Amino acid sequence: MPHVLIAGGGVxxxxxxxxxxxxxPDPVDVELLGPEPHFWYRPLSVAEPFGRGEARHYxxxxxxxxxxxRFTHGELQGxxxxxxxxxxxxxxIAYDVLLVAIGANPVAAVPGAETFRGPADTGTIRGxxxxxxxxxxxxxxxxVPRGATWALPAYELALMTATHLRxxxxxxxxxxxxxxxxxxxxxxxxxxxxxxxRLLEEHEVRLVTLATASEFSYGALSLSxxxxxxxxxxIALPRLRGPRLDGLPQTLDGFVxxxxxxxxxxxxxxxxxxxxxxxxxxxxxxxxxxxxAAAQAIAARLGADLVPQPxxxxxxxxxxxxxxxxxxxHELGASADSAMAGSDLLWWPPAKIVGRYxxxxxAGLGAPEEPPAVPSGQGVVEIEVALTDRELERLAAPPQAPxxxxxxxxxxGDVMSTEVLVVAPEDTLGEVxxxxxxxxxxxxxxxxxxxxxGILTSRDLLRxxxxxxxxxxxxxxxxxxxxxxxxxxxAGLEHAITQMNTHAIHHLPVxxxxxxxxxxxxxxxxxxxxxxxxxxxx
Ligand SMILES: Cc1cc2nc3c(=O)[nH]c(=O)nc-3n(C[C@H](O)[C@H](O)[C@H](O)COP(=O)(O)OP(=O)(O)OC[C@H]3O[C@@H](n4cnc5c(N)ncnc54)[C@H](O)[C@@H]3O)c2cc1C
Numbered sequence: 001m002p003h004v005l006i007a008g009g010g011v012x013x014x015x016x017x018x019x020x021x022x023x024x025p026d027p028v029d030v031e032l033l034g035p036e037p038h039f040w041y042r043p044l045s046v047a048e049p050f051g052r053g054e055a056r057h058y059x060x061x062x063x064x065x066x067x068x069x070r071f072t073h074g075e076l077q078g079x080x081x082x083x084x085x086x087x088x089x090x091x092x093i094a095y096d097v098l099l100v101a102i103g104a105n106p107v108a109a110v111p112g113a114e115t116f117r118g119p120a121d122t123g124t125i126r127g128x129x130x131x132x133x134x135x136x137x138x139x140x141x142x143x144v145p146r147g148a149t150w151a152l153p154a155y156e157l158a159l160m161t162a163t164h165l166r167x168x169x170x171x172x173x174x175x176x177x178x179x180x181x182x183x184x185x186x187x188x189x190x191x192x193x194x195x196x197x198r199l200l201e202e203h204e205v206r207l208v209t210l211a212t213a214s215e216f217s218y219g220a221l222s223l224s225x226x227x228x229x230x231x232x233x234x235i236a237l238p239r240l241r242g243p244r245l246d247g248l249p250q251t252l253d254g255f256v257x258x259x260x261x262x263x264x265x266x267x268x269x270x271x272x273x274x275x276x277x278x279x280x281x282x283x284x285x286x287x288x289x290x291x292x293a294a295a296q297a298i299a300a301r302l303g304a305d306l307v308p309q310p311x312x313x314x315x316x317x318x319x320x321x322x323x324x325x326x327x328x329x330h331e332l333g334a335s336a337d338s339a340m341a342g343s344d345l346l347w348w349p350p351a352k353i354v355g356r357y358x359x360x361x362x363a364g365l366g367a368p369e370e371p372p373a374v375p376s377g378q379g380v381v382e383i384e385v386a387l388t389d390r391e392l393e394r395l396a397a398p399p400q401a402p403x404x405x406x407x408x409x410x411x412x413g414d415v416m417s418t419e420v421l422v423v424a425p426e427d428t429l430g431e432v433x434x435x436x437x438x439x440x441x442x443x444x445x446x447x448x449x450x451x452x453x454g455i456l457t458s459r460d461l462l463r464x465x466x467x468x469x470x471x472x473x474x475x476x477x478x479x480x481x482x483x484x485x486x487x488x489x490x491a492g493l494e495h496a497i498t499q500m501n502t503h504a505i506h507h508l509p510v511x512x513x514x515x516x517x518x519x520x521x522x523x524x525x526x527x528x529x530x531x532x533x534x535x536x537x538x
Contacts, residue, residue, distance in 0.1 A: 001029045002302050005086055005093055006069070007076035008101035009034030009060045011358065012274030014067060015288040016099055018357035019295030021068040025304040030069035032060070033076060033088060039063050041362075045118040046153045049125035050160050055118065058365070067361065076102060078246025081267050082473050087246065097269045097298050100248070100256060101291065104275040104282065106238030109145030112216035113234035116157065128233050129161065133168045141221050141229055142205075143213045143236035144179040148253070150283045154237050155185060155196060162203035176206040176229060178213050178221065187281065187315060189385045242276050246467045247474070249454060249482040251278050252503060257482045260310035262294035266425055266477045271298065278483065279313070280392055286313055288355030313387040316354055412496050413489035415528050416510045416518030422447050423456065423476055429464055430471030432456060443507040445516035446480045452516040454480030455509055486511045489518065497525050 004020060006013045009032050017030050038057040045055035064071035074090035079098065086093045106117040114124050131137040142158040144151045158177045165173055177184070177200065184196045184207055200207050214224040216234035223229065242254025248264065250256055255278035256264055262277070264270045271294040274287035293311035300308045421444040423432050432444055436458065446454035456476050464479045465471070486509045487496045500508055500522050508525075510518035 001027055002096040003029045003031065003094070004097045004099065004298060005031050005033060005095035006099045006101055007033045007086065007088075008099075008103060008274070008276075009036060009039055009064075009071070010101065010103050010274065010287075011284045011355065012101035012103075012287040012291040013099070014039065014063060014361070015291040015355045015358040016101060016273060016295045016298075017064065017067045017069045018361055019292050020299060022357060023295055023299035023304055023306065024302055025299070026302070028302060030067075031072055031093070032064045032069050033072045033074050033086070033093070034060060035073070035075040035089070036060070037073065040119070042118045045122065046116075046156045047160070048119065048122040049129060050164055063365075066365070076100065076245065078467060079248055079270065079478075080469070081247060081270060081475075081478055084269065087467075095269070097301065098271070099262075099291075099294055099298065100245070100264075100270070100272040100276055101274045101287075102243060102245075102276050104148075104240035104242050104255070107241050108236070109147070109149075109239035110143055110213045110216055110221075110234065110236040113141075113143060113213070113221070113236040115238050116153065116235055117238050125157065125235065128235065129164055131233070132161075132165060132173050133170055135170075137232045138172065139174040139176070139231040139233075141213075141216075141231040141234040142175070142177045143221070143234055144177075144181065145237055145239050146180045146212045147239050148255070148280045148282050149237050149240055150281070151179065151181070151185065151187075151237065154179070154235075155200075157235060158205045159199060159203050162205055174206065174231075175204065176208060176231065178208045178211050178223075178229065180212045181209055183209060187385065187387065188383050192383055192385075240275060240282055246463065247469070247478045249477055249480055251483050252481055252485060252505070258290070260293070261297040261308055262290050262311060263297060266475075269301075281313065281315070281387065283315070285316055285354040288358055289313060292356055313392075315383060315385045315387060410493045410528065411489070412487050412491045412493060412508075412510050412520055413518070415493055415525060416489075416520045417441075417524070418518050420445050420509075420516055420519045422516055424448070425453065425475065425477035425480070427476045428472050429461060429469065429474045429476065429479065432476055433461055433471065436461075441519075443519060443521075444476075445509050445519065446476055447516055451514040452484070452486065452509055452511055454482045455484040455507060456480045457507060484509055487520070488512070493525055493529055496520055497522075497529065500525070 006016055013032055017032060020028055020030055037060055039060050041056045048054050061071040074088045076086055076088055078087040084095055086095055086098055108115045142154045144154045158175055162175055183193045185192055212224045213221050215222045220228040220230045221234050242250055244254055248256055256272040256276055257278045258272050259265050262271045262273050264272055273290035273294045275282045277290060290311055296308035300306055421435060421439050421441050423444045423446055425446055425448055436444060442458040444456045445452055446456055460479045464474055485499060485503050487499060489510055489512055496508055506522040508520040509516050510520055
């Protein structure tokens with residue numbers, strides 16, 4: 001029986017297991033591997049601080065068995081692609097096909113602000129609400145950070161806070177929502193944007209768009225590159241990061257690149273789905289769509305008579321913008337005569353992450369309520385947005401320091417090394433180590449058909465050799481940093497240094513279009529600005 005190892009026990013992992021059960025031609029040994037014994041269902045955690053719902057969790061071994069899989073308690077640490085072996089906290093596990101669906105870790109995005117990650121932070125929000133009700137807090141900011149995240153909970157928290165304060169007859173607390181988006185909930189298209197804007201106005205939540213919060217301190221939220229918003233408390237959504245895995249390409253933020261079939265490019269029999277992928281929208285519905293694409297490709301690889309459909313991201317759901325549908329109150333477990341008016345949960349279905357196989361599976365689990373009916377009528381905006389390449393590019397762009405209109409002093413092209421070592425993704429680490437030594441460099445640009453796809457540094461080599469890989473077997477592709485931050489030749493040196501500081505990197509590939517044409521080292525750049533006096537204020 002072919003063995004499909006699915007690392008993860010969350011939304012994408014379960015959807016993939018269920019899809020494989022439905023699509024695979026013959027019995028498949030599907031094994032879920034996860035460090036957590038529970039499957040966490042997080043969407044309603046946003047209602048928890050207001051006493052209007054709770055994040056549920058289910059025993060993962062039972063769910064896996066119901067989905068026709070088995071569950072192993074352990075953690076994926078790395079992959080030996082050539083040997084078809086996963087390195088895990090419980091030893092090596094051989095696989096025929098590996099699907100990496102290990103989610104992403106939330107990290108604080110705004111120093112000094114409270115971070116809302118989900119169920120773990122209910123108490124923090126409750127504390128701030130209590131302070132506001134007691135009259136100790138007069139201005140609260142809700143912050144959407146730049147980069148890969150799911151922005152909706154920030155809007156829901158702001159709206160629910162407004163309703164909570166009204167219900168407690170608290171007046172005079174200013175609420176502000178700060179977001180780098182051009183318009184609120186931009187992903188949801190025009191109808192969604194207009195509806196949310198109206199809702200924020202009705203709840204008297206001030207909106208600040210095109211703003212990136214960099215820090216909360218001394219009673220103000222600092223914005224980058226400039227600006228301050230006075231506030232007593234700031235609640236920010238986290239920035240997401242992928243956990244480091246040996247032997248897989250990952251971006252600077254730890255995300256794994258995938259193609260339209262959720263396959264990790266160039267790695268045989270390795271797929272990835274969900275928040276761990278470099279796809280920039282981190283949402284449950286999107287995670288299940290990626291898992292479905294992976295399951296179809298895996299089923300076809302195992303002989304199923306189907307043409308695997310590529311992943312075409314579609315954001316599906318309903319935006320709830322008025323009143324409280326009766327069934328929604330039921331879903332939230334609040335009594336009909338609850339003192340709270342309006343639920344202010346924006347997204348439908350709130351307690352369901354939309355998944356072709358996962359939604360009916362969870363609904364049939366004997367969950368406390370029947371699956372609630374879809375709301376209709378006034379105050380419901382249907383969202384079915386196919387995410388465009390332009391929008392995705394915008395979201396995927398790493399936080400950029402704004403480039404000055406005019407380059408002052410030297411440009412990157414004046415300073416960079418042009419003798420850049422360019423290697424191929426299929427080169428072995430042994431070959432590259434030798435070439436690095438010969439060229440006396442600590443860094444190589446990885447190009448595929450002339451296009452820069454990654455960067456490999458001596459640190460990556462050290463990491464690989466510490467993981468005991470064989471130098472003539474391990475390939476560059478498995479250990480490189482994928483989709484690196486780059487600068488064009490014409491960029492100013494000061495700008496390049498800011499980029500390196502922002503991303504904490506020491507090597508910056510310089511590109512002409514997508515072609516690597518140079519490499520800029522941090523020390524090289526800084527010493528040059530020192531020599532010329534640029535940036536030191538004289
Ligand atoms: C507060 C909040 C509200 C949200 N609301 C919504 C919503 O309304 N609708 C929606 O669609 N989405 C929502 N989301 C987003 C949604 O929860 C995620 O996008 C989705 O869970 C991603 O699925 P995943 O399988 O990639 O990751 P997860 O569901 O996070 O699962 C990751 C799994 O991998 C396991 N794991 C971690 N490390 C390892 C390892 N090294 N080896 C093996 N296993 C590992 C974890 O234990 C976990 O089981 C919300 C998220 C939050 C935080």
